[in-house]
Amino acid sequence: MRFYDRETEFDTLRKNWEQSASHSMMTTMIGRRRIGKTALLLKSIEGQKSLYLYVSKDNEQMLCSKFQQQAERQLGLHIHGKMTSFGALFEELMQYGHENHYTLIIDEFQNFLGINKAIPSEIQDVWDRHKEGTTVNLILCGSIYSMMKRIFEHGDEPLYGRRDSAIRLQPFRTDVLRLILQEHNPSCKPDDLLCLYMLTGGVAKYVSLLMDARATTCPKMLQYATAADSPFITEGIELLVSEFGRDYGTYFSILQLIAAGVTTQSEIDSMIGKNSGAYLSNLCDEYSFITKNIPLFSKPGARNIRWSIDDSYLRFWFRFIYPHQGLIEAGQTALLRQYVIEQYEQFTGRTLERWFQTQAMESGHYSRVSNWWDKRGENELDLVAVNEFNHTGTIAEVKRNERKISLENLEKKVASLPSKEFGKYHFQLRTLSLKDMF
Numbered sequence: 001m002r003f004y005d006r007e008t009e010f011d012t013l014r015k016n017w018e019q020s021a022s023h024s025m026m027t028t029m030i031g032r033r034r035i036g037k038t039a040l041l042l043k044s045i046e047g048q049k050s051l052y053l054y055v056s057k058d059n060e061q062m063l064c065s066k067f068q069q070q071a072e073r074q075l076g077l078h079i080h081g082k083m084t085s086f087g088a089l090f091e092e093l094m095q096y097g098h099e100n101h102y103t104l105i106i107d108e109f110q111n112f113l114g115i116n117k118a119i120p121s122e123i124q125d126v127w128d129r130h131k132e133g134t135t136v137n138l139i140l141c142g143s144i145y146s147m148m149k150r151i152f153e154h155g156d157e158p159l160y161g162r163r164d165s166a167i168r169l170q171p172f173r174t175d176v177l178r179l180i181l182q183e184h185n186p187s188c189k190p191d192d193l194l195c196l197y198m199l200t201g202g203v204a205k206y207v208s209l210l211m212d213a214r215a216t217t218c219p220k221m222l223q224y225a226t227a228a229d230s231p232f233i234t235e236g237i238e239l240l241v242s243e244f245g246r247d248y249g250t251y252f253s254i255l256q257l258i259a260a261g262v263t264t265q266s267e268i269d270s271m272i273g274k275n276s277g278a279y280l281s282n283l284c285d286e287y288s289f290i291t292k293n294i295p296l297f298s299k300p301g302a303r304n305i306r307w308s309i310d311d312s313y314l315r316f317w318f319r320f321i322y323p324h325q326g327l328i329e330a331g332q333t334a335l336l337r338q339y340v341i342e343q344y345e346q347f348t349g350r351t352l353e354r355w356f357q358t359q360a361m362e363s364g365h366y367s368r369v370s371n372w373w374d375k376r377g378e379n380e381l382d383l384v385a386v387n388e389f390n391h392t393g394t395i396a397e398v399k400r401n402e403r404k405i406s407l408e409n410l411e412k413k414v415a416s417l418p419s420k421e422f423g424k425y426h427f428q429l430r431t432l433s434l435k436d437m438f
Contacts, residue, residue: 001184001207001211003043004179004180005173005176006036009040009044009167010044012165012167013027013040016137016165017048017137020101020136020137021135022135023133024097024131024132024134025138025164026131026165027139027140027165027166027167028140028148028152028163028165028167029140029141029166029167030142030166030167030168032145032203032239033143034204034205034235034239035203035205036203036204037107037143038141040169041105041139041141045103048102048103048137049075049100051070051071051074051075051105052074053070053105053107054107055106055115056108057114058115060085061084063086064084064088068082071089071093075100075102077092077096086112086115086116086123087122087125087126090122090123091126091130094130094136096136097130098133098134100135101136102136102137103137104138105139106138106140106141107142109140109142110144110148113147113151120157120158120159121158124158124159124162143242144242144243145243145286145288146287171200171201171203171204172203174202174358175362177197177200177202177207178438184211184214185216185217188217189218190435190438191434192216192218193437194348194352194434194437195218197351197355199221199225199316200313201312201313203311203313206235209224209232210224222337226320226336226337226340227333228328228333232313232321233328235313235317236317237322239314240255240314250272250276250279251283253271254268254283255289255290255309255314255318256319256322258307258308258309259314259315259316263307265280265305268307280292288310289309289310289311289314290307290308290309291308291310292307293370296371297372297422304373312351315351319347320339320340324336324339349398349400352399352432352433352434353398356383357383357385360383365385366385366386366387366393366394367386369383369385371384372384379416381396381397382396382397383397383398391424391425392425392427392428393427394428395414395430396410396430396431397409397410397431397432398432398433399431399432400433400434401433402433405431405432405433407429410429410431411429
């Protein structure tokens with residue numbers, strides 16, 4: 001699959017490269033596994049003098065030996081003696097920046113914490129001493145959100161406040177995902193696009209796997225995703241254990257419940273037999289795997305909370321793959337595929353809502369996009385999008401089948417909405433279904 005999108009990120013990286021010609025710049029890039037960070041960075045440095053270092057989980061001495069060889073091969077930098085400390089090696093690389101303008105990428109930066117927890121402090125010391133007199137475009141990239149957030153955003157960490165620029169790489173936008181599918185399957189149907197969104201959420205590697213395998217229709221995508229050797233089967237455990245470590249049991253249970261539609265803390269507590277508050281907070285604030293949803297216009301501290309999994313692939317994985325590991329281990333993936341097909345329409349109803357909510361926010365016309373429901377959890381609206389500056393908005397009913405949508409029923413729902421909040425806005429009412437994805 002060819003390279004798509006990322007114009008905004010390219011502009012930021014290009015600007016930082018230009019600024020680093022006068023003094024060193026530190027940029028962080030954070031994004032979940034498979035989002036396309038490395039591909040973006042390598043493409044962005046084409047034509048630049050550069051050194052790319054990947055932090056594998058070796059011991060420090062072996063890692064430094066490998067990096068030393070790469071520095072000589074990629075930069076022509078010959079370092080006398082054998083480097084055994086990354087702090088000492090980083091000093092040499094910054095010294096090189098006194099006479100040379102170049103980009104230094106350190107990928108999977110958070111792995112340093114498992115190698116030597118002192119490395120961020122050593123980097124801070126070298127950086128503070130050499131930043132102003134050097135021209136190094138330093139890019140520190142990581143995929144484990146909780147660790148990268150701690151390294152750069154916690155006030156007691158040595159690299160806090162040191163970065164000049166931060167990029168949070170997001171999945172492909174809905175319009176880009178649609179373009180990709182249309183290029184690979186010009187006769188694609190709305191359900192093909194919805195299935196692609198359900199399985200990938202716009203994560204670059206997942207999209208590439210499907211397109212390269214010519215799985216461009218809904219049936220072919222589901223067949224690929226549930227095959228015995230499919231990376232979609234194993235990716236969930238690999239992605240999550242890297243975040244949670246060995247203490248993942250309760251987290252997995254909670255995520256499985258949310259994926260199955262158990263979205264309030266009281267329901268989750270009763271299912272797992274203990275208070276899930278701390279786990280939910282960690283999943284939201286530390287790991288960024290779930291989102292706290294409250295009805296639009298709710299006051300801060302509202303208790304009418306529902307939790308959701310933002311990542312489409314993880315929502316699919318926890319709904320269909322993780323609960324049925326026994327089937328997979330027994331080689332019964334055909335049964336699993338049949339179950340997915342049977343549940344597909346019901347499951348993708350919420351996925352379609354998420355597609356249109358995401359599309360509304362991407363349009364740039366709205367400042368807030370959400371669902372709405374009353375205090376009893378009833379009278380729910382699938383999409384409420386508002387522009388808080390010109391007091392306009394859109395309220396929509398979303399269903400897969402347009403014949404099941406009634407504009408008259410939507411008008412009745414809207415008529416009963418609390419005027420204190422909704423009365424400030426002039427709303428357009430819409431009905432949205434599969435056919436509106438194109």
